[in-house]
Amino acid sequence: MPHRLRLTAPLPSLDAWVEAFARAEIPVLAETAEALEHMRATEDDVDAHSLGDMISTDPLMTLKVLVHASEQRRSRNTGMRADAETVTAALVMTGISPFFREFGPQPTMEALLGDNDDALMGLSRVMQRAERASRYALGFAAHRADPDAAVIHSAALLHDFAEMLLWLHAPALALQIAQLQEADRHLRSVVAQRQVLGITLAEIEQALMKRWRLPELLTRITNDEDGRDPQVRCVQLAVRVARHTARGWDDAGVPDDLLEIAQLLNLSPEHTLKLLREFD
Template sequence: MPDRLRLTDPLSSLDAWVDAFARAEIPVLAETAEALEQMRATEDDVDAHGLGELIATDPLMTLKVLAHANELKRGRSAGLMADPETVTAALVLMGITPFFRDFGPQPTLEAVLADHEEAQLGLSRVMQRAERASRFALGFAAHRADPDAAVIHSAALLHDFAEMLLWVHAPDLALQVAALQDADRSLRSAVAQRQVLGVTLTELEQALMKRWHLPELLTRITGDKHERDPQVRCVHLAVRLARHTARGWDDAAVPDDLHDIAELLNLGEAHALKLLHEFD
């Protein structure tokens, strides 16, 4: 069984962080857990598409399913089948009955953080931002007629999963990072993270994706390297915009975001802005 983890002090190395997070139980949204139990009761009526749509609204449940499916694939004839890059593909690989067998009643974020209201709020902000970023990214990909639109949606949804896990497994440390940035608005996230944690969340996330053998395409698109790659730019710009507009569209960074998004979509800025409001 996975561990219930609650860290109060930073760990000694990136490997130590990866080991701790990889072993830890990952809770999901209470509404996801409840909906899964309703589906379990009528399992014969459930198909991969409907179940996939439910799971793909929850970043941490998405992460769990993709990690599990890719572990399964490694245990089978790995070279003969493609990596499952979306939740629906993962469910098709697993099968509905084995999914419900392997994923029993899910622990919930609300229960795990019941004693930590500030962490609940911090986590909620990250998850809402991820949901908006995934909508923007899917809109960009669809506009560009990208055949990997579903993977781009997943990549944007998962882009900040290490930050979500930090709020779950080390909420006091997550609050220290947030406090540093609140005190100095010009402080870069990576600098604040390294100061408190000894590692950056991007390093931790990429290492966890490798540990869980997540698909190369998903790992590449979720990272911020290869930023000239249009698929990476779809995700990077969607995440940037979701971050900058979390409290409204009047942030000073939004005009730069708009310029870059208009360029990506090959549109004028006025048309691009209209499209963004439709996506939102």
């Protein structure tokens, strides 16, 4: 059973981080929990697309649904070849009534973090950044006529889920990383993470995705290592520009982002900027 976790010191190994996060309760946005209860009351009128569209704005509820679909597929041993790579596909596989039976009233991140305003603010920033990145990535993929555009959207939405879990279950450590980067705007995220955690969040995230046996395509696209793959680039650049523009468009990294996105989409930087503002 999932349980509440509150870490105040870094864990000794990658395996320890994976075990802790894999067993921890994953809360969702309060508005997601409320919308689910509203839909539960009118279950007969709900379809996979409307439910999927609502869930797909919440990275952690998206993660929970995809993990459940993966576990369900393994436990049933149905022989189905296709993984559920998107929330809507997972809901079609599960069924609406079974979904509501499996997912009762959801714990919320607001309740879990209580009056920890710093943690709530830090988590909210990551969630908002993920939602923006998912819109950018979907826009890039659609522009490229990529048949896996929906999976690319999911990958961008989930790209930083380990950072969200850190804010939820180890807020003091997440705050240390944020403070290091606030004090030195040129400090790379991975350097700050290693300094505080002894490991990077990307390493934890990839290990968790493998532990949960999430779809191979989703896991691959979420991994930044293969920067030559255009699907990976869609997600990488969407996440990067969402991070750089979180507080405005005057970040020093934005011009380089625009050039690389322009190359990916075969557009001019000026047209690329116009497109990004439309996505926003």
